[in-house]
Amino acid sequence: MSGHVPTVPAPDPLREPDLLAADPEGIVEVGRLVGELTSEAAKALRRRSGPLPPLTPLELAHVVDAQLPEGPLPADGGGREAVLALARTYASHTVDLADPRAAAHLQPPALGVATATDVLASAFNASVDTWDSGPVAVELESRLVRALTALAGYGPGADGVLTPGGTASNLQALLIARDTALRAQRDVRSAGLTGMATQPVLYCSELAHFSVARACSVLGLGEEAVRPVPADAHRRMTAEALEKALEARAGNELPIAVVATAGTTDYGSVDPLPELAATAHRHGARLHVDAAYGGGALFSDRLRPLLDGIEHADSLTIDLHKTAWQPAAASVLLVRDRADLTTSTGLRVAYLNPDDDGAAGYDGLLGHSLATTRRADALKVVATFLALGRRGVGRMLETCHDLALFAAERITAHPRLELVADPVLTTVVFRYVPAGGSPDPERADAVNGALRRRLLLQGRALIGRTDDLAGDEATGRVRLKLTLLNPRATRDDIQELLTAVEVAGRAVETEELP
């Protein structure tokens, strides 16, 4: 039925000189395409009404399905138009972290300069495992981690490595602790944990991140190896409480590590580092400091004192994709003694870093890391600090800290909101108090959970939630949380968020939970 229209064969995209990002024509085309994608994204952002799309999860699933009529792996491609359409859908429906009403997670709005520079990491696709896979990337990462060790107060023998996240940094730190202990008993390479005479255990605050327990599970120590130490009224693990826990251990238990937290996920509280270091070391355990969140205080002259004593840590996690406003991933594991870093990962492989190449200076970072191929994440970080300076990044944290203090003040003054703890970094934990003061803790929990989902569904305010371990029978456990990481947010934005919480709480009480 169709006419006989002669068709010109479409040009083969695989023959085009701009197919590959690292060709001169290719990199120019990347610039051009990013220009189009960002222009489409800007239009989509201007049409948005809030930090989340006002859709249920099921409605969103339908939107994505409609975008992918042949699924995500169609047999034949649709070229640039298909990509632009995907970009529009993505920008319209992702979480908009730059919206000042996005305040849920330790996930910052990314800096433009980091985002833009990271394009070169993708385009050239260097890998830091071997010198000849990314020579300049290897040099940048080495310098970045050494500069960070200096900021942490470590000496010249320190070293570090970038990892995909705080969870991975903590895993590697505890792997080092495990293998240091194993090595003290016998050759780690000759057998697994099944031959150990003693039971390795480690200690951390009950408020430590769940990645500590997960690491123990992965490492074959079992989650039971983690001994959670009760936190004090300031949500910190004191040296006294740690000492008590250590003394209560069984005779066959070997304390391999203490994990201190510098910035608990919910409260931002910082364990007393110098005292914990002394206690850990007195018991022959390594001190690892999980500063995934609080590590950004290294960049701020004003907040740096929160980290006093961090130089006593044997190892240290800092997430630059949290309080240095990097796009994920940019976590760092630092170690005070560089020999420790290669305890578990030092490795020479014939096809990547043979001895004679190493002797000739051609050496990458394979032996530093649990990964093999590893992206040049240092590039975006270095670009950020070259552009804004350490103090510039530090001021962003100070601004968010100020906003948290303001929010706490407004919550305290609010008749229907109750502050749970004074802010230390940039989080504020609180709860909505149901009408009548919530004699029913289960109903209080249900109201707080439901009001947050109501805000999610409306898409106009995105706040966090958590459980309060110290929550008592009278008030329930579910708490609301502001994680303030937008340095361009204002006091008015904070006020708007709190008002939205109150309005949603009242609506939930009257409509959904009559």
Next chain:
Amino acid sequence: MSGHVPTVPAPDPLREPDLLAADPEGIVEVGRLVGELTSEAAKALRRRSGPLPPLTPLELAHVVDAQLPEGPLPADGGGREAVLALARTYASHTVDLADPRAAAHLQPPALGVATATDVLASAFNASVDTWDSGPVAVELESRLVRALTALAGYGPGADGVLTPGGTASNLQALLIARDTALRAQRDVRSAGLTGMATQPVLYCSELAHFSVARACSVLGLGEEAVRPVPADAHRRMTAEALEKALEARAGNELPIAVVATAGTTDYGSVDPLPELAATAHRHGARLHVDAAYGGGALFSDRLRPLLDGIEHADSLTIDLHKTAWQPAAASVLLVRDRADLTTSTGLRVAYLNPDDDGAAGYDGLLGHSLATTRRADALKVVATFLALGRRGVGRMLETCHDLALFAAERITAHPRLELVADPVLTTVVFRYVPAGGSPDPERADAVNGALRRRLLLQGRALIGRTDDLAGDEATGRVRLKLTLLNPRATRDDIQELLTAVEVAGRAVETEELP
């Protein structure tokens, strides 16, 4: 001494509306800055003489130091100019994988479309761990992994997860194998490996990737848990050899997994999957297939038969940052039974995915992964396939396979080069034969190692090297390797690479090793 010139205070970059990538002004500025960065990079690329900078590692270190006079974390920032200068240095000194003479590692030149689209992953900084950290990213990843399971021949009960690399995918697969075995004995959560009555062991080809042994070390099984099975003349682990190894095990040894390789790093050889699956399952062990390299054959109608039987694997590693030309990282772990995926990582956390939110449909991918924060790596992958189609990506692999066959033919015909094995995917292993046929294997090794470093130093040809496990006393062990992943390379480029090898070999023989 200076004059009294009144200075206008510099605008505060933290107050600029384009600071954050996800603001409408910010995303436009990202587009503009990427335009400048890619334009600078194009200029730098046009000035380059080869895939590596013609510098020693020490000389390169000096170049980077000169670029960072105050180190990578200066107190105060230098703004956009500092970033552009860094970009110039980076583009001039990174490895240029789009240069057809770059043929060293399983690290492809990245596709422009993936590179460009990934900017939105950075700009919006979504994380797939929780729904409200990245709703559309969660949906895209879910659809991508399900489409990949279908290509692999899995049924509707399959699932998967993106990881930072093949090493991480293999680790998670073996964690699942370990915990499945542990769970059969007792509750995995109640204690670590130290209580196991039996010794877990696993089997893989002697040519399997080192990440298998590393995973066993991390998981507390010890590297001795790995039982390397000798490869046959085609560099494959046969079912017969596996059976023999399994039967030789001690009575207290429990085979928890067999790892088959679909595309060995050096030879591209693919273990016979259906036979190995039958043998593994008969012995009660899981079959994991490491198709980090060979997985790209899923996209090619012509090469897909290499992976016949892959649907019998219990789990499966595919690196899309290898044979789908993605910038790192984009690895995938697929599992045939979705319940297995959460054996070790299923987790609910009050602040990320509380039960009542999950029940309301607000659920992310935390429980699928060993990571917490996790970048929206699916976006660039989906954009690539929407643009080029599955067949387009498959044709890139076919083109590189053709180049490998051509290279093997030329090497066979060359009087001073010797082919080690017939290519299966896109690698070609060979050696340079020193004058007189190398009666001295140590000298032959030294010559081959030195000629590669000579090429590195000249910067005009980047080839790989490895050891040949089957290398005998007469020829030494060091081998040269072409890893051909540039679909725009031509036969002339291959010829030029081989000529460069010969010339460097002769020069090394006469100059450096007289």
